[in-house]
Amino acid sequence: MSRPFLELGDGLEIRRLDSSDIEELQGVIDENRERLRMWMWWADGSTIDTTRDFVQAAIDGDKLDPLAIVADDALVGVIGAEASPITGNHEIGYWIASSHEGRGIVRRACAALISHLFEVVRCHRVVITAGTDNVRSRAIPQALGFTHEGTLREAGKDPNGYHDIEVYGLLEHEWTAP
Amino acid sequence: MDGAVTRPTWELGDGAVLRPYVLEDLDRLWAAIEPERERLGRWLHWANLLGSIDDQRVWLATATSSDASDEHFAIAVGDELVGNVGLIMNALEGDHEIGYWLVSAFEGRGLMTRACREIVSHAFAEHDTHRVTIAAAVSNRRSRAVPERLGFVLDGTLREATRTHEGFSDLAVYGILDREWRP
Numbered sequence: 001m002s003r004p005f006l007e008l009g010d011g012l013e014i015r016r017l018d019s020s021d022i023e024e025l026q027g028v029i030d031e032n033r034e035r036l037r038m039w040m041w042w043a044d045g046s047t048i049d050t051t052r053d054f055v056q057a058a059i060d061g062d063k064l065d066p067l068a069i070v071a072d073d074a075l076v077g078v079i080g081a082e083a084s085p086i087t088g089n090h091e092i093g094y095w096i097a098s099s100h101e102g103r104g105i106v107r108r109a110c111a112a113l114i115s116h117l118f119e120v121v122r123c124h125r126v127v128i129t130a131g132t133d134n135v136r137s138r139a140i141p142q143a144l145g146f147t148h149e150g151t152l153r154e155a156g157k158d159p160n161g162y163h164d165i166e167v168y169g170l171l172e173h174e175w176t177a178p
Numbered sequence: 179m180d181g182a183v184t185r186p187t188w189e190l191g192d193g194a195v196l197r198p199y200v201l202e203d204l205d206r207l208w209a210a211i212e213p214e215r216e217r218l219g220r221w222l223h224w225a226n227l228l229g230s231i232d233d234q235r236v237w238l239a240t241a242t243s244s245d246a247s248d249e250h251f252a253i254a255v256g257d258e259l260v261g262n263v264g265l266i267m268n269a270l271e272g273d274h275e276i277g278y279w280l281v282s283a284f285e286g287r288g289l290m291t292r293a294c295r296e297i298v299s300h301a302f303a304e305h306d307t308h309r310v311t312i313a314a315a316v317s318n319r320r321s322r323a324v325p326e327r328l329g330f331v332l333d334g335t336l337r338e339a340t341r342t343h344e345g346f347s348d349l350a351v352y353g354i355l356d357r358e359w360r361p
Contacts, residue, residue: 041270086223087341124346125338150334153353154309157271162308167351169337 004070006112011072014079014109017058021068024075026051028097036095038158039134064121069096069109076100079109081117081126089125090117094140107140111178114144118172125171131156132164141168144178185249188296194255194284196263196293199241203252206259208234210281218279220343221318225279253280253293260284263293265301273309274301278324285320291327298328298354299361309355315340316348325352329360 004013017025026048029036036043042050058066065080077096083089092113096106110128117123128146130137142148146168154162187197199207208231211218219226228234241250247269253261261280268275276297280290294312301307312330314321326332330352338346 087339087346089339127336127339147337149336150351152311152333152351153331154355155271155273155311155333155353157308162272167334167336169339171338 005067006109006116008108008112012105012108013070014112015068015070016062017055017066017068019052019055019059021075022048022052022055025055025068025078028075028077031099032095032097035098039131039137039156040095041157044159064090064113064117065093067113069094069105071100071105077106077109079106079113081113083121083123087125088123089127090121090123091127091129093128094137101136107143110140110144114170114175115177118175123172125169127170128168129165130168131158132166138166138168141170144170145174145176146170147174185251186300188293190253190289190292190296192255192287192289194253194260194289196251196253196296199238199250199252201238201242203259204231204235204238206254206257207238207252210259210261214279214281217282221315221321222279223341251293251297253284253289255284261290261293263290263297265297265305267305267307271309272307273311274305274307275311275313276301277312278321291324294324295328295361298359302356302359307356309353310359312352313340313349314352315342315344316350317342317344322350322352325354328354329358330354331358 005016006014029046033043065082066078067080068075069077069079079094081090081092092110094106114126117126128141149169150167152165152167155165156163185198187195190196215225215228240246247267249265251263252259263278266275276294278290298310301310312325316335333351333353336349336351339349340347
């Protein structure tokens with residue numbers, strides 16, 4: 001496993017993915033597939049081959065998307081920040097294994113990544129989007145002081161049809177790390 | 179693109195047509211954009227990055243490619259090219275976004291609204307899309323007037339989400355769903 005990219009304390013880290021993560025990551029996806037497939041377009045078709053490609057693209061791209069969320073040396077989720085080439089704004093996405101939900105892990109990982117984006121990458125704006133019914137996911141930007149900026153009607157596709165997407169934004173001068 | 183989508187030509191009235199690009203459009207395209215780079219660049223950052231006709235040649239090669247998932251159409255009046263409408267696919271969510279520009283001499287005639295009306299209908303009919311999005315800087319009133327006239331709903335205002343001559347500008351995001359569309 002790679003060196004920590006951001007250390008969050010209490011055994012929690014964000015690391016870059018490397019090829020030794022592929023099987024562990026696929027195991028977590030398989031265990032959580034039923035929950036993930038409602039909100040993550042890739043979850044239904046995820047196999048060891050797609051996950052290998054996903055990790056290899058992460059290694060080749062050397063970007064902030066995707067990164068592994070690691071708790072006590074176990075891979076428990078994924079987080080990433082993707083840049084818009086024109087504006088330099090970043091959008092953050094994430095998911096966490098159900099075994100590690102409800103402990104504030106995603107909130108802490110997001111906070112660390114946001115501080116990195118504003119202080120090191122020097123970006124101006126960070127966006128988080130989540131399905132309207134994905135209450136747990138929406139709680140993250142709400143807890144971190146994001147502003148709700150709109151609802152993109154039926155802009156999200158899921159196995160049952162379409163769902164509304166909530167858009168939250170945060171500007172660099174609004175950020176105080178918790 | 180999903181198989182062979184036909185790219186038709188539409189009459190927009192007043193001698194204007196909306197049509198697919200051909201490689202021979204390069205000089206016409208540069209003649210339209212070159213004198214307008216500064217004006218377009220106030221709102222569309224890519225226009226500030228255009229150095230020469232060679233940059234435009236690269237774009238035109240993509241715009242005329244038959245296997246490209248995005249579609250681009252020229253607004254032409256006679257032998258002159260006066261504007262552009264692009265239809266950009268978001269493969270993950272099954273929706274499309276429209277972007278456009280028009281030279282200043284042809285503003286104020288409803289030309290862009292008529293062109294976008296055809297492209298929205300085209301997106302719903304030919305691409306089986308569920309939603310069409312148009313985004314414009316809040317202070318770019320002419321651009322915002324297009325989705326507003328076409329019955330789009332303002333879904334949100336993304337604060338300081340786009341870069342314009344003002345610095346970072348708020349971005350108005352408009353959407354319309356297939357069942358809502360009344361051309």
